[in-house]
Every structure is written in structure tokens, then in C-alpha cells.
Amino acid sequence: MEERAEGRPTLLDELPGExxxxxxIVSELVVFGAGLAAFLAVRITDPSGFAEAQSHLHxxxxxxxxxxLVTSGWLAACAVQAAEAGHIGRLRSLVAGAIALGAVFLVIKAAEYVDLAAAGISFETHAFFTFSYLLTGFHAAHVIAGMILLAVVAVPGSPRAVETGAAFWHMVDLVWVLLFPVVYLL
Amino acid sequence: MTLTRAWLMLLVLSAASTTLAASGMRGTVFVVLVLSLAGGKAHVILARYLGLSTAPSIRAGFDLALILMLIVFAVLGAAA
Structure with missing residues (x-):
């Protein structure tokens, strides 16, 4: 209280953005972290079944x-800099690029889902697929939400709005770099 | 680190993960290496993309939480 009265910044004042x-971001990391930990815990009960199931993924x-996604995140981060510099046209081009790469991500993800469905693989085929569909599907939903949010904040193009939209997009990026090795590589 | 350098670093770390997976390596060392690369990518995203490089105390807190989460993943991953 005394620090606030003297006008000194608190730790939270250091946080960039909203x-x-x-x-x-923290909530999403906790949710996905718990989901990935549960996935790995169940994997201990059937490592060979999980390995066989994983071989069907792309x-x-x-x-x-x-x-x-990391390239899309780079474009979004550059868009924040463009917004801060007042370059509205450049920021909208960068955001459009970030959204387009989000669409590319979804197309590649959809191709995997289509192939799995064609092979008769569903949620119920194996515990691996229950988790992988839930985790990657929930993540894909966030990609769609992020694309919409980026489009919305690019319209006014204020630095604060673009920074907030980009932060959500980076969270989507962050979750993917943790999800990818656990579901696809281990 | 500029944004472009951060992006290049993320590309290098991603390529390293893919190369490691393609090498056919398995076991505990593989689990630790792959998760370390993921941790490196997450650190770069937090520091540069999300701007925590300007808030060192908060970045350290995120890094600590990230390391603890990856240790849990590594223990569970190596136990299978």
C-alpha cells in the first residue's frame, strides 16, 4: 500500500499488455499442461499401444x-511493432499474413483428421486418440478464435488492441510447441 | 534479440526437434532432449513474442513454472 502511495511501480506494472x-494465458497453460500430464500418465499403462497409435498421426x-505457427507468431509480433509506429497498412498486411498461416495450420490439421477418419480411427479407438483428439481439437479451436480476434483488432489498429490480439495468438503458439513433442514425438 | 532473430531461433529449435525424432533415437535421453528443445522454444516465445524480456522477474517466474512442468512431463515420459 505504501509503495502504491509513493507511486512506485508494482511487479504487475512490468507486465506487457493487458x-x-x-x-x-496462464489459465490455458495450466489446462493444457494438466491435459498433457494426464496423457503421459495414461501412456505409462500402455506404452506399446500408444506408440502404435502415434504412428497413425502425421x-x-x-x-x-x-x-x-512460429512464423505466424513472428508476423503477429511484427504487427504490434507496426501498430506502435502508426503504420496501419503494414500492420494489417502482417495480421493478414498471420491469419493466412493460421488457416494453413488448420488445413494441415484437417488433412490429418480426414486420414484418421478414413482409417476408421475415432475418439473411442484407443485412449491415445481420445487424448490426441481432445488436446489437438481444443487447440485448433483456439487457433480459430485467435484468427477471429486478430481480424477484429486489426480493424481499429490501436497498439493496445493489436498487442492484446497478438498475445492471444502467441499463447496458441506457446501451447503448440509444448503439445507437439508430447503428442507427436515422445 | 530482435523479433527476426527470435523467429530464426524458433526455426532452428523446431528443425532440431524434427531431426532428433527422425533419427530414430528413443529412451530417456530422447525424452529429455525433445522436451528441452520444447522448453527453449517456449522460453523464446515468452521472452520475445510475448515481451517478457522487459519484465525479468515475471519472465523468471514463467521460466521456473515451465521447467517444473517439463520435469513432470520428462518423468512421466521416461517412465513409459
């Missing part, structure tokens, strides 16, 4: 998707 977006496609 506090509520950080609350959301590992190369998921690797490409990692490149796609």
Missing part, C-alpha cells in the same frame, strides 16, 4: 505446422 490476457505435417 493483465486479463495474462490471466487467460508427424511430418505436425512438424510443418510448428514452422507455420
Amino acid at each position: 493483465l486479463m490476457m495474462w490471466v487467460l 508427424r511430418a505435417g505436425a512438424g510443418v505446422n510448428t514452422i507455420v
Whole structure:
């Protein structure tokens, strides 16, 4: 209280962007972290079954998707800098690029789902697929939400709005770099 | 680190993960290496994309939580 009265900054004042977006980022990391830990815990009961099930996934496609998302995140981060510099046209182009790469991510993900469905693999085929569909599907839903949010914040193009939208997009990126090795590589 | 350098670092770390997976390596060392690379990517995203490089105390807190989470993943991953 005394520090506030003297006008000294608190730890939270150091946070870049909106506090509520950080609350959301931490919440999402906790939810996905718990889901991935549960996935790995169940895997202990049937390692060979999980390995066989994992072989049906598009590992190369998921690797490409990692490149796609981190590149999209880079464009979104550059868009924040463009917004801060007042370059509205550039920020909208960068956001459009980030959204387009989000669409590429979804197309590659959808191709995997289609192939799994064609092979008769569903949620109920094996515990591996129950988890992988839930985790990657929930993540894909966040990709769609992030694309919509980026489009919305690019319209006014204010630095604060673009920073908030980009933060959500980076959270989607962050979750994927943790999800990818656990579901596709281990 | 500029944003472009951060992006290049993420590409290098992603390529390293894919190369490691393609090498056919398995076991505890593989689990630790793959998760370490994931941790490196997450650190770069937090520091540069999300801007925590300007908030060192908060970044350290996120890094600590990330390391603890990856240790849990590594223990569970190596136990299978």
C-alpha cells in the first residue's frame, strides 16, 4: 500500500499488455499442461499401444505446422511493432499474413483428421486418440478464435488492441510447441 | 534479440526437434532432449513474442513454472 502511495511501480506494472490476457494465458497453460500430464500418465499403462497409435498421426505435417505457427507468431509480433509506429497498412498486411498461416495450420490439421477418419480411427479407438483428439481439437479451436480476434483488432489498429490480439495468438503458439513433442514425438 | 532473430531461433529449435525424432533415437535421453528443445522454444516465445524480456522477474517466474512442468512431463515420459 505504501509503495502504491509513493507511486512506485508494482511487479504487475512490468507486465506487457493487458493483465486479463495474462490471466487467460496462464489459465490455458495450466489446462493444457494438466491435459498433457494426464496423457503421459495414461501412456505409462500402455506404452506399446500408444506408440502404435502415434504412428497413425502425421508427424511430418505436425512438424510443418510448428514452422507455420512460429512464423505466424513472428508476423503477429511484427504487427504490434507496426501498430506502435502508426503504420496501419503494414500492420494489417502482417495480421493478414498471420491469419493466412493460421488457416494453413488448420488445413494441415484437417488433412490429418480426414486420414484418421478414413482409417476408421475415432475418439473411442484407443485412449491415445481420445487424448490426441481432445488436446489437438481444443487447440485448433483456439487457433480459430485467435484468427477471429486478430481480424477484429486489426480493424481499429490501436497498439493496445493489436498487442492484446497478438498475445492471444502467441499463447496458441506457446501451447503448440509444448503439445507437439508430447503428442507427436515422445 | 530482435523479433527476426527470435523467429530464426524458433526455426532452428523446431528443425532440431524434427531431426532428433527422425533419427530414430528413443529412451530417456530422447525424452529429455525433445522436451528441452520444447522448453527453449517456449522460453523464446515468452521472452520475445510475448515481451517478457522487459519484465525479468515475471519472465523468471514463467521460466521456473515451465521447467517444473517439463520435469513432470520428462518423468512421466521416461517412465513409459
